[in-house]
Amino acid sequence: MKARLAAATDLDRLLDPDDAAWSGARSERLKLEGTPAGMQPTAVIRTAWADKAIGAVGRVEVAALHNGRELAFRLAWEDASENGALGDTTSFPDGAAILLPTLPTAPAITMGAPGIPVNAWYWRADEPEGGRHLVAEGLGTSKTLEGGAVRGRGHWKSGRWQVVLARTLALQSAEAVVQLEAGGTIGFAVAIWEGGRGERAGIKAFSGPQWIELQLEGGR
């Protein structure tokens, strides 16, 4: 998959999923699968979800653009219900994330491993204008990095979510963060949570254990 160079498109436009710049990006349709119940990190989650369907969202359309400074992913998926509010204890928000390995050996299915971190760019429908930058070294270890490096924006219209997640290509940080560059290639994975079905944490639809290759157009 390719992230086309849209040099004249600033971050604000990239963050708008309806911006005309996105018509120049080629969307790819990814099939998603539910995370295995047996891999959930605690016994009660494994037991509670053993006989329940995980991964309500079956496919997602992914496109990517960069402008030489920032890389943006646009995720779009069908969802009949918009779950944004946290009004009741039983309400969970819809969500989406892009996972990126800091080292090629990082396992996607366990969100990294000790000493082999991954980054997540995370968006949730209760904060539609927000994004979180996470680093994780295995299931249950993710922590949010300060600094607001990841920007997200999403909206739901007529049974469809469109969400953009973006970050600067290069990022100075004391934490293990992915460095991106025009002309470079990285792997990524996608996760989608259907809040209306109680999906949260490791209960989600994901693009599978293989990293998907993304080439950033341009550069040398």
Added chain:
Amino acid sequence: MARSERQLAMVMDLNKCIGCQTCTIACKRLWTRDEGMEYMWWNTVNTQPGRGTPRDWEEMGGGFRDGDARPGKLPTRRDFGDAWDFNYDEVFHGGKGDTVHLKVQGEEPDWGPNWDEDQGAGEYPNAYYFYLPRICNHCTHPACLEACPRKAIVKREDDGIVLVDEDRCRGYRFCMEACPYKKIYFNHAEKVAQKCIFCFPRIEQGVANACARQCPGRVRFVGYRDDESGPIHKLVDRWKVALPLHPEYGTEPNVFYVPPLAPPRFDENGDIDESQPRIPNEYLVSLFGPKVLDVLEALKAEMAKTRSGGRSEILDTLIAYKWKDMFGGFDRDPATIEWTRS
């Protein structure tokens, strides 16, 4: 499962609880006044038999069965009783205090944290009920801690207090599903799980829990389980007159109850009938396990002893002649401390 080095615990004497909710309000005023906490009552007192708080919590699962984690249900805000809005402005500040009365705003509630107060069970003249105060049990084997995929719940090594680390918590609420006592709440403003903290900032200063210190009935004893000179060890381990609630849930609670005795029954002639208890044994067994019958017999024997002129150290302790003796050394006056909010 590793136990903490020491364990703080509480004993509540149900024979002394008058259901006044002073504990509930003491806790509310101290800990749950911020936005997102409106519906939280870390301390509740419910009439038993009754549906409890949250409504029908005993049928919501969680805990362990034969050592295996047992999935549970998430109680809704409505199950907890939610927070009712009243027309305070209209009544107090709108100049209509003479004509308008306080009314719940919005949808008419069908449940509250103490909805079935004093209903109890049984038929006149043998009706019965008692009050059951509840806080987080700070379990030795906490289902909440084991359920959390982020290890955001910790059991403190030094005193066994179970706390939610709000920096790690992501509000996934698996803990709420797993807690069989349904004593965890979700703060929808902070987006984290919250619950009774056993007043740890007070405990760390040598001050007993607010619910215990404020109790007008001297119901609550506090202290370390292993402090042989303290009330907990005596009541729970030496004299064995205090039992955990629903031991079959498998979490090993650290709140213990002295079970309730009741007045005798009346027979059809209106005469006292001591042949069977007013509160059915099977009901108390369903709450506290079969040992409850031994405890009730032991308490009756102690009472008989004092009636015939003897002394009972157990009853003297339960009566709590010296208020400060109830707190296992955590008897510092909180008014002597300058508290700051961090």
